[in-house]
Amino acid sequence: xxxxxxxxxxxxxxxxxxxxxxxxxxxxxxxxxxxxxxxxxxxxxxxxxxxxxxxxxxxxxxxxxxxxxxxxxxxxxxxxxxxxxxxxxxxxxxxxxxxxxxxxxxxxxxxxxxxxxxxxxxxxxxxxxxxxxxxxxxxxxxxxxxxxxxxxxxxxxxxxxxxxxxxxxxxxxxxxxxxxxxxxxxxxxxxxxxxxxxxxxxxxxxxxxxxxxxxxxxxxxxxxxxxxxxxxxxxxxxxx
Amino acid sequence: xxxxxxxxxxxxxxxxxxxxxxxxxxxxxxxxxxxxxxxxxxxxxxxxxxxxxxxxxxxxxxxxxxxxxxxxxxxxxxxxxxxxxxxxxxxxxxxxxxxxxxxxxxxxxxxxxxxxxxxxxxxxxxxxxxxxxxxxxxxxxxxxxxxxxxxxxxxxxxxxxxxxxxxxxxxxxxxxxxxxxxxxxxxxxxxxxxxxxxxxxxxxxxxxxxxxxxxxxxxxxxxxxxxxxxxxxxxxxxxxxxxxxxxxxxxxxxxxxxxxxxxxxxxxxxxxxxxxxxxxxxxxxxxxxxxxxxxxxxxxxxxxxxxxxxxxxxxxxxxxxxxxxxxxxxxxxxxxxxxxxxxxxxxxxxxxxxxxxxxxxxxxxxxxxxxxxx
Numbered sequence: 001x002x003x004x005x006x007x008x009x010x011x012x013x014x015x016x017x018x019x020x021x022x023x024x025x026x027x028x029x030x031x032x033x034x035x036x037x038x039x040x041x042x043x044x045x046x047x048x049x050x051x052x053x054x055x056x057x058x059x060x061x062x063x064x065x066x067x068x069x070x071x072x073x074x075x076x077x078x079x080x081x082x083x084x085x086x087x088x089x090x091x092x093x094x095x096x097x098x099x100x101x102x103x104x105x106x107x108x109x110x111x112x113x114x115x116x117x118x119x120x121x122x123x124x125x126x127x128x129x130x131x132x133x134x135x136x137x138x139x140x141x142x143x144x145x146x147x148x149x150x151x152x153x154x155x156x157x158x159x160x161x162x163x164x165x166x167x168x169x170x171x172x173x174x175x176x177x178x179x180x181x182x183x184x185x186x187x188x189x190x191x192x193x194x195x196x197x198x199x200x201x202x203x204x205x206x207x208x209x210x211x212x213x214x215x216x217x218x219x220x221x222x223x224x225x226x227x228x229x230x231x232x233x234x235x236x237x238x239x240x
Numbered sequence: 241x242x243x244x245x246x247x248x249x250x251x252x253x254x255x256x257x258x259x260x261x262x263x264x265x266x267x268x269x270x271x272x273x274x275x276x277x278x279x280x281x282x283x284x285x286x287x288x289x290x291x292x293x294x295x296x297x298x299x300x301x302x303x304x305x306x307x308x309x310x311x312x313x314x315x316x317x318x319x320x321x322x323x324x325x326x327x328x329x330x331x332x333x334x335x336x337x338x339x340x341x342x343x344x345x346x347x348x349x350x351x352x353x354x355x356x357x358x359x360x361x362x363x364x365x366x367x368x369x370x371x372x373x374x375x376x377x378x379x380x381x382x383x384x385x386x387x388x389x390x391x392x393x394x395x396x397x398x399x400x401x402x403x404x405x406x407x408x409x410x411x412x413x414x415x416x417x418x419x420x421x422x423x424x425x426x427x428x429x430x431x432x433x434x435x436x437x438x439x440x441x442x443x444x445x446x447x448x449x450x451x452x453x454x455x456x457x458x459x460x461x462x463x464x465x466x467x468x469x470x471x472x473x474x475x476x477x478x479x480x481x482x483x484x485x486x487x488x489x490x491x492x493x494x495x496x497x498x499x500x501x502x503x504x505x506x507x508x509x510x511x512x513x514x515x516x517x518x519x520x521x522x523x524x525x526x527x528x529x530x531x532x533x534x535x536x537x538x539x540x541x542x543x544x545x546x547x548x549x550x551x552x553x554x555x556x557x558x559x560x561x562x563x564x565x566x567x568x569x570x571x572x573x574x575x576x577x578x579x580x581x582x583x584x585x586x587x588x589x590x591x592x593x594x595x596x597x598x599x600x601x602x603x604x605x606x607x608x609x610x611x612x613x614x
Contacts, residue, residue, distance in 0.1 A: 090448035
């Protein structure tokens with residue numbers, strides 16, 4: 001059974017269909033790449049899945065349970081976590097405390113949470129920054145902190161919204177390794193990314209959105225050779 | 241792992257010193273009334289305790305949770321009115337009435353929380369003011385119940401007996417001193433407990449970023465309401481204490497916006513969202529407002545010869561400076577916000593830190609991946 005299933009999801013903002021008739025299913029253990037031009041509805045889809053927006057129509061099934069209408073905190077408790085395109089560090093808390101807040105979703109004890117958070121930071125090779133204020137981190141470190149924090153909530157499904165955006169090649173490579181590492185631990189991931197090379201490398205399947213609609217889905221190879229996708233990305237003149 | 245050395249060190253090694261200082265100060269405060277006979281000094285200390293209690297109470301919702309309620313007079317006034325009405329009209333002793341006051345404040349906090357926490361930022365602030373004003377107007381106009389604008393003048397408090405022995409007859413300031421001290425210490429302890437618990441972490445996460453907090457499994461309205469309830473409870477206790485000590489309450493003095501603002505100011509000036517910030521704020525504001533009331537400022541100006549008392553300017557100052565309370569408060573707030581965004585406490589800490597470790601203390605690498613962590 002698929003870990004996450006989206007059935008005919010629609011999201012309207014007034015007359016604008018930000019998501020229209022999205023159908024997809026994410027199997028356990030896979031990495032699903034989610035691509036599309038700006039404004040194609042990728043982040044809106046994330047917001048619908050994680051409970052920030054109620055979908056206008058359609059169903060979201062997570063672990064066999066219908067989750068539309070659930071608040072984000074309930075969704076998190078069920079085992080789904082998301083990062084933000086624009087990072088949201090808890091600026092006046094330390095890096096360790098940021099991750100502890102995530103870990104506290106699964107425990108009431110600060111001691112247990114602190115241990116779990118330190119473990120997460122070690123995996124992320126960020127333990128040397130544990131006492132720094134989150135607001136003082138560089139953008140690359142903030143992106144890593146974001147991932148460490150959601151991993152601390154012990155999710156089964158991870159939704160990563162452009163974790164490589166704004167990073168230099170060295171940092172991007174580090175994130176790619178991190179995503180592959182997370183996959184090895186058995187977690188399922190949906191990854192929004194603009195860097196096509198990265199998406200091709202990490203994804204088992206890729207879904208393409210364009211103006212709120214699903215344009216294509218398949219293996220990375222199938223998707224890049226799909227003429228519709230090329231048109232959406234490069235314009236029709238390139239289709240020869 | 242060697243960098244973690246800093247965590248246990250700050251937890252055990254350095255924490256012992258402040259703890260000793262706190263213990264010494266508390267002990268000194270407990271023997272203070274035996275050493276000092278001046279009723280005026282005791283009165284000042286009681287006002288100080290009251291301000292500390294109010295500030296620390298507000299700090300839970302405003303400081304840790306970041307929800308700037310400017311309507312906390314509602315809980316203060318409701319607490320004061322509940323206890324004093326029961327005492328004056330029903331002859332129910334305040335140590336029973338206080339439970340009614342707490343219950344009333346908690347119910348109102350739940351009502352206000354359910355309505356106002358739907359709003360964020362400035363809209364929440366406006367809603368909190370509006371609700372408090374509604375309560376003030378109700379109390380002002382419901383004359384049969386509250387005696388309206390005339391307020392309630394407390395005749396006397398029944399003597400407190402415990403096991404047949406008289407504990408206090410409330411005739412001197414000393415029982416109020418100890419009551420105030422215990423209240424202030426209790427609110428400090430509550431802040432400490434909140435800060436060192438899951439609740440505190442969650443409240444601070446909500447303060448820093450509500451959406452991020454929500455996505456990390458934090459039930460926003462639940463935790464905001466818990467914080468508000470704790471805050472309201474101790475604000476109501478402060479109100480009861482105020483009513484009993486001053487012996488007179490009316491809508492303007494216990495339900496007015498200026499009282500709400502004062503609670504916020506104690507925290508902002510001292511250091512918002514810190515355990516001892518409100519204490520520092522109270523230490524600044526209580527002496528200041530007493531000095532203004534007693535017109536010490538103009539007396540000071542006359543004595544150092546800046547202004548002649550007999551001159552026109554001198555006469556003007558003598559006449560008006562005592563009423564300039566709010567103006568000087570305002571200037572003080574502007575100065576603090578401009579030059580000490582973390583309050584007097586944060587400013588002091590920064591000064592000490594700067595003196596202790598010059599310059600190289602906080603390295604901030606520009607790019608995380610290039611400093612060897614990759």
